[in-house]
Amino acid sequence: MKKFWTKVKSFLKETFSPSPLVLSDGSISVPPKPIMPYVLIGLVVVLYFAAQVTNFSLWVLITRFFNFQYGPISYIKRFFPVDWSYMPRVIDPILETIQMSFLGSFLGAAMALPAAFLASNNLTKNKFVLTSTRAVLSIFRSLPILIYAVFFKLIFGLGALPGTIAIAVFTFGIVAKMLFEKIETIDLGAYQAIQSTGASKVRSFITAIIPEILPSYYSMSLYAFEINIRYAAILGYVGAGGIGFDLDNAMKTINNNDRIIVIVLFIFITVVLIENLSRFLRRRLG
Amino acid sequence: MSRKVASLSETNQDVIKALHSAPKSLFKKLIIGSIILAMLIWSASAISFQGINSRGLDIVINILKFFVWPDSNPLKPTLSTYLFTFAKSGVLYLMYETIMIAFIGTLLGAVISIPFAFLSSRNITGKVGSFIGSMIITLIRTVPIFVWGIIFIRVQGGAFAGVLAIAVSSVGMISKLFIEAIEDIDKGILEALDSTGATTLQKIRFGVIPQLTATFLSTTIYRFEINVKNATILGMVGAGGIGFTLIDALGSFNFGIVAVCLWVIIPVVFVIEYFSTKIRTKLTTGE
Numbered sequence: 001m002k003k004f005w006t007k008v009k010s011f012l013k014e015t016f017s018p019s020p021l022v023l024s025d026g027s028i029s030v031p032p033k034p035i036m037p038y039v040l041i042g043l044v045v046v047l048y049f050a051a052q053v054t055n056f057s058l059w060v061l062i063t064r065f066f067n068f069q070y071g072p073i074s075y076i077k078r079f080f081p082v083d084w085s086y087m088p089r090v091i092d093p094i095l096e097t098i099q100m101s102f103l104g105s106f107l108g109a110a111m112a113l114p115a116a117f118l119a120s121n122n123l124t125k126n127k128f129v130l131t132s133t134r135a136v137l138s139i140f141r142s143l144p145i146l147i148y149a150v151f152f153k154l155i156f157g158l159g160a161l162p163g164t165i166a167i168a169v170f171t172f173g174i175v176a177k178m179l180f181e182k183i184e185t186i187d188l189g190a191y192q193a194i195q196s197t198g199a200s201k202v203r204s205f206i207t208a209i210i211p212e213i214l215p216s217y218y219s220m221s222l223y224a225f226e227i228n229i230r231y232a233a234i235l236g237y238v239g240a241g242g243i244g245f246d247l248d249n250a251m252k253t254i255n256n257n258d259r260i261i262v263i264v265l266f267i268f269i270t271v272v273l274i275e276n277l278s279r280f281l282r283r284r285l286g
Numbered sequence: 287m288s289r290k291v292a293s294l295s296e297t298n299q300d301v302i303k304a305l306h307s308a309p310k311s312l313f314k315k316l317i318i319g320s321i322i323l324a325m326l327i328w329s330a331s332a333i334s335f336q337g338i339n340s341r342g343l344d345i346v347i348n349i350l351k352f353f354v355w356p357d358s359n360p361l362k363p364t365l366s367t368y369l370f371t372f373a374k375s376g377v378l379y380l381m382y383e384t385i386m387i388a389f390i391g392t393l394l395g396a397v398i399s400i401p402f403a404f405l406s407s408r409n410i411t412g413k414v415g416s417f418i419g420s421m422i423i424t425l426i427r428t429v430p431i432f433v434w435g436i437i438f439i440r441v442q443g444g445a446f447a448g449v450l451a452i453a454v455s456s457v458g459m460i461s462k463l464f465i466e467a468i469e470d471i472d473k474g475i476l477e478a479l480d481s482t483g484a485t486t487l488q489k490i491r492f493g494v495i496p497q498l499t500a501t502f503l504s505t506t507i508y509r510f511e512i513n514v515k516n517a518t519i520l521g522m523v524g525a526g527g528i529g530f531t532l533i534d535a536l537g538s539f540n541f542g543i544v545a546v547c548l549w550v551i552i553p554v555v556f557v558i559e560y561f562s563t564k565i566r567t568k569l570t571t572g573e
């Protein structure tokens with residue numbers, strides 16, 4: 001028993017502060033203090049609290065999951081038999097979803113260009129403009145797109161318009177961030193040279209910086225369009241247009257549960273098509 | 287202008303020549319431009335602008351007013367009842383719950399992703415396995431998070447369903463990035479270990495794990511950052527977190543509560559994003 005404890009003790013000591021090693025040439029190498037054990041202990045503590053707050057328990061998960069009468073499987077069973085006759089009625093909302101995300105991505109990406117100019121620390125020297133632009137951008141990014149959709153729905157009423165604007169705002173936030181990070185890495189030689197000929201800042205930005213960032217800008221915008229399709233699919237939940245409305249309806253109404261697979265399948269096909277198209281175009285750009 | 291240029295030195299002549307011999311891409315640009323324009327017109331046709339809601343402007347002003355100071359309505363003391371309290375209906379507790387949902391959900395998702403990613407990597411299970419895996423991943427990523435939420439409410443409503451929804455919806459992205467890391471494994475290291483006579487377990491311990499840890503950790507942290515945002519809306523379908531309070535308050539014009547929620551969500555997301563970026567840069571560029 002005593003031997004066991006000394007073993008545990010030395011194991012703990014080695015994990016938290018490994019003893020120095022004596023190398024063959026007699027020099028002593030002190031290993032760096034490891035942080036991993038502390039991180040792991042921290043994770044376990046947080047995990048304990050997290051499980052408490054969320055009532056998480058593997059036992060409940062396993063028993064309820066395989067409860068075929070009331071569990072999730074009983075719900076999924078209601079998706080069958082699939083109501084394929086619903087298919088023609090999915091096409092219009094799907095097209096609307098694509099339209100919303102295309103227009104939203106376009107508007108957002110177009111607004112992102114001047115914002116990125118103001119937010120990159122190598123082009124904008126004014127601290128106030130720089131910080132406030134970045135603050136606005138991070139506020140735009142930190143809220144989920146759905147909250148913007150609810151907000152714009154209150155202003156513009158139901159339909160595709162609030163959804164499109166919500167997508168535009170979100171796209172603006174992410175594309176502008178990726179873009180100013182890109183601008184900060186480029187060589188400013190040409191920009192300064194053009195400025196030294198007397199051109200204005202905006203003029204030299206257009207002539208020197210834009211051609212350099214254009215391929216990545218296009219690729220970022222395409223990427224935003226690609227991810228927006230998936231976001232646009234849920235905006236209908238709050239009445240902001242697109243397929244989400246039909247999906248919400250199909251999930252909530254017991255009689256319409258057999259439509260869920262059709263709708264999800266159509267979203268799946270759209271996402272795969274647009275992702276592949278966008279990836280093909282981005283490869284051509286890169 | 288041209289006369290002026292011609293009188294300059296020969297180097298400038300070369301520049302002019304180079305300028306004129308630049309590839310002519312006007313035609314290509316016209317085609318791409320007209321495709322985009324056509325798409326824009328088609329997309330714009332989906333939107334019907336019925337004018338701003340009669341209360342629209344009012345709502346904007348109110349939201350801004352309450353955002354600056356949530357207690358603007360003296361009849362509804364928002365700050366004391368929702369912000370400065372740790373009660374279970376208080377925004378602080380709800381945000382704590384939201385972060386915990388994201389935390390445990392991300393961890394669960396990452397744990398599920400590890401075997402899944404190994405099973406669908408091209409260098410382990412070949413083309414068929416990787417194709418099936420990639421289809422499953424796209425399917426998981428396509429199904430909106432609410433659908434997962436509603437399905438898992440059958441296990442247990444509230445935060446538990448949120449955890450499961452976050453976990454399953456994370457598996458898509460996490461395993462996609464895990465697979466990329468696994469497919470990028472440097473085989474030379476394994477061969478070198480082979481030549482020293484290492485056993486399979488030793489090869490995994492010293493050859494495989496060290497190559498994957500950094501990417502796995504940074505992927506998981508990045509997903510945690512996204513999941514906190516996702517968890518803030520899961521409450522809409524009854525899957526726990528701050529979402530129900532927020533969306534409900536927005537819908538019922540309780541802008542004071544909305545403002546308090548935003549006051550809490552925005553800084554929390556911001557801080558998480560800041561530390562996540564810091565840790566991930568440290569992981570990818572080395573200590």
